[in-house]
Amino acid sequence: MTQPTFTPRVFSGIKPSGGLQLGNYLGAIKRFVGMQGTMETIYCVVDLHAITVWQDPKDLANGTREVAAGYLAAGLDPAKSILFNQSRVSGHAELGWIFNCVARVGWMNRMTQFKDKAGSNAEKVSLGLYAYPSLMAADILLYHATHVPVGEDQKQHVELTRDIAAKFNHDYGIDFFPLTEPVIDGPATRVMNLRDGTKKMSKSGDSDMERINMLDDADTIAKKFKKAKTDAEPLPETVEGLKTRPEARNLVDIYAALDDTTPEAVIAQYPGAGWGTFKPALADLAVAKLAPISQDMARFMADPAEIDRILAQGADKARAIAQPVLQRTYDIVGLLRG
Numbered sequence: 001m002t003q004p005t006f007t008p009r010v011f012s013g014i015k016p017s018g019g020l021q022l023g024n025y026l027g028a029i030k031r032f033v034g035m036q037g038t039m040e041t042i043y044c045v046v047d048l049h050a051i052t053v054w055q056d057p058k059d060l061a062n063g064t065r066e067v068a069a070g071y072l073a074a075g076l077d078p079a080k081s082i083l084f085n086q087s088r089v090s091g092h093a094e095l096g097w098i099f100n101c102v103a104r105v106g107w108m109n110r111m112t113q114f115k116d117k118a119g120s121n122a123e124k125v126s127l128g129l130y131a132y133p134s135l136m137a138a139d140i141l142l143y144h145a146t147h148v149p150v151g152e153d154q155k156q157h158v159e160l161t162r163d164i165a166a167k168f169n170h171d172y173g174i175d176f177f178p179l180t181e182p183v184i185d186g187p188a189t190r191v192m193n194l195r196d197g198t199k200k201m202s203k204s205g206d207s208d209m210e211r212i213n214m215l216d217d218a219d220t221i222a223k224k225f226k227k228a229k230t231d232a233e234p235l236p237e238t239v240e241g242l243k244t245r246p247e248a249r250n251l252v253d254i255y256a257a258l259d260d261t262t263p264e265a266v267i268a269q270y271p272g273a274g275w276g277t278f279k280p281a282l283a284d285l286a287v288a289k290l291a292p293i294s295q296d297m298a299r300f301m302a303d304p305a306e307i308d309r310i311l312a313q314g315a316d317k318a319r320a321i322a323q324p325v326l327q328r329t330y331d332i333v334g335l336l337r338g
Contacts, residue, residue, distance in 0.1 A: 004175050006144050006146050006178040007040065007144070007146070008039035008040065008146050008147065009039060009040045009041075009042065009143060009144060009145045009146050009147070010032075010035050010038075010039055010040065010041045010042065010145060010146075010147045010148070010149065010183075011042045011043075011044070011139065011140050011143050011145035011147075011148060012028065012032060012043060012044070012148050012149050012150065013043065013044035013045060013046040013049075013086065013139060014028055014029070014044075014045060014046065014067050014070075015045075015046050015047075015049045015050050015067075016045050016046075016047055016050050016060065016063035016064040016066065016067045016085075017050045017053075017055060017060070017063055017203065018063070018202075018203030018204050019063065019066060019203050019213055019214070019215065020066060020067060020070045020203075020213070020214035020215070020297075021201055021202070021203050021211045021212060021213050021214060022191055022201060022211065022212035022213075022214070022254070022290075023190070023191035023200065023201040023202075023211075024067075024070070024214070025070070025074065025214055025290075025293070026189075026191050026254065026257045026258070027151045027189050027190060027191055028149065028151070029070055029071060029074045029076070030074060030257070031149045031183075031189075032071070032074075032076060032081075032149060033074050033075040033076050035149065035183075036075075036076070036077060036080045036081055037080060039146075039147070041080070041081040041082070042081065042082040042143055042145065042318060042321070043071060043076060043081055043082065043083050044083075044084060044085065044086050044139065044318075045064050045067045045068055045071075045084070045085040045086065045311070046085075046086045046136075046139065047060065047064050047085050047086050047087050048086045048087050048092060048093065048135065049086070049132055049135065049136070050063070051128065052126055052128040052129040052132050053125075053126065053129065064085050064311075065300075065301060065304050065307045065308070066215075066297070066301060068083065068085070068300075068307050068310065068311055069296075069297045069300035069301050069307060070214050070293075070297055071083055072296070072300055072307075072310070073293045073294075073295075073296035073297040073299075073300060074293055078310050078313065078314060082314045082317045082318050082321075083310060083311065083314040084311050084312075084314035084315035084317075084318050085311050085315070086139065088311065088312065088315035088318075089142075089315055089318050089319050089322055091138075091142050091319070091322040091323065091325075091326040092135065092138055092139055092142060092322075093135070093138075094326060095138035095141065095142050095325075095326055095329060096134055096135035096137075096138040098138075098329060098333060099134040099135075099137050099138050099141075099164050099168075100131055100134050102134075102164050102167055102168050102171070103131075103133075103134045103137070103160070103163075103164050103167075107160060107163060108130060108131065108133065108134075110156075111133055111156065111157070111160070112156060113133075113153070113156070113157070114129065114130055114133075117129065118130075133157050133160050134160075134164065136157050136160075136161065137157075137160060137161040137164045137165070140158075140161050140180055141161065141164070141165055141177045141178070141180070141325075142322045142325055142326065143318070143321050143322060143325065144177065144178055144325060145178070145180055146178050146180060146181065147180065147181050147182075147183050148161075148180055148181070148182055148183060149182075149183040149184075150182050150183070150184060151184070151189045151190050152184055152189060152190050153190060153200070154182075155182050155184060158180060158181075158182040159182075161180050162179045162180060164177075165177035165178065165179055165180070166179060172332050172333070174332060176328065176329070176332060191250070191253075191254060191257075192246065192247075192250040193205060193210045193211070193250075194209065194210050194211065194212070194224060194225070194227075194228040194229065194250075195207060195209060195210045195228075195229050196210070196229065196247075197229070197245075197246030197247035197248075197249065197250045198246050209224055209227060211224075212224055212225075212286070212290070214290070214293065214294055214297060215294050215297055215298065215301075216290075216294060217291070217294060218287045218291040218294075221283070221286050221287050221290055221291065221294075222283040222284070222286070222287050225251075225279055225282050225283040225286055226279050226280060226283050228247070228251060228279065229247050230247050230248060230251070230275045230279070231245055231247060231248060233245070233248075234272050234273055234274045234275070235248065235252070235267060235270050235271065235272060235273045235274075235278060236267065236271075236272075237267070237271045237272060238264075238267060239252075239263050239264050239267050242263070242267075249263075251278070251279070251282060252266050252267065254282065254286075255278075255281075255282050255285060258285050258286060258289045258290075259285060
């Protein structure tokens, strides 16, 4: 089938569990803000995904507001982008069920993130954790999104979204859902742990020194970078010299992402530099870029009613786009609605 022309539209979201950290900012939010104005942009706090594992209700509500505050503090403008939390738009869950009936069990069994999260305890995890990639597909396709900015570790889920769209279109003989493209570009699309460069930076790591929290103050940000694990060698003369040095590569990538440049340019600026030179420079840069965001986040978090108002207003806008897509989906499938 030849795909029809769809309105260029971005959709992406962040899960509100455990608090925002630098990986969320560099790998997602900073890129979301940069895409404003390039096409229609829809950004979400995916709270339904959070409950695939048990959440304390108060922590979940607070985490949802924290992610929204992070979006806003980083420069996401509700007048330019739609911002809402997923559970306010029931179409996500409704389309998610239809896609549960389109997706194949074999597809879900290939999802590496489920295997990583479930580990040896797969029989005891929630059905939601197993099936959530089809809900993620619904998140995207409910808005006929054509582009999804994601990290490399989420690329498989966008590929599954394309498979679900293609199967739905084939099964019903209609070109209705777009084949969404993942957008993976720039340095530090996957930010690594400050104590172990082979592991992804996580909100749930054992030590707070492993990560930069987006609500950390300037002193804490600087301290964490200065104490970040490195090897004994200075920076190399070329980027190729970082291939077998995960901690060094991670810090160079973070510098490049914060400075809107490339790892090659960073190495050219600091060829052969020792860590006593580079880490303080990185700390200064991080404080300059991140401390204003953490301050604005704290200001937004002090007014939860305003965050809720922005999310509700965004949900109204999202619903206006989603409802016709959902209604047409029901018509195509043959499900009767009033």
